[in-house]
Amino acid sequence: MLGMAIGDAMGAHVEFRPRSFLEQDPVTDLMGGGTWGLKPGQWTDDTSMALCLAISLIVKQG
Known part of the structure; x- marks a missing residue:
C-alpha cells in the first residue's frame, strides 16, 4: 500500500501525459x-x- 501511494504521488503530476513527454522529462x-x-x-x-x-x-x- 505504501509503494502504491508513493508511486501515485510521484506520477500524479504527469497523469494523462503522452509517453514522449515522459521520455523527454x-x-x-x-x-x-x-x-x-x-x-x-x-x-x-x-x-x-x-x-x-x-x-x-x-x-x-x-
Missing part, C-alpha cells in the same frame, strides 16, 4: 501541479479509493 522527484493541480507529494483519488477498500476489508474481516 522523466519523473525523478515529487512535484505538484498536473491535471489535478495537486501539491507535491499529494496522491490521487486512486490511492484514496484503495485505502478506503483496504480499511473496509479490515473492518469487515474479509
Whole structure:
C-alpha cells in the first residue's frame, strides 16, 4: 500500500501525459501541479479509493 501511494504521488503530476513527454522529462522527484493541480507529494483519488477498500476489508474481516 505504501509503494502504491508513493508511486501515485510521484506520477500524479504527469497523469494523462503522452509517453514522449515522459521520455523527454522523466519523473525523478515529487512535484505538484498536473491535471489535478495537486501539491507535491499529494496522491490521487486512486490511492484514496484503495485505502478506503483496504480499511473496509479490515473492518469487515474479509
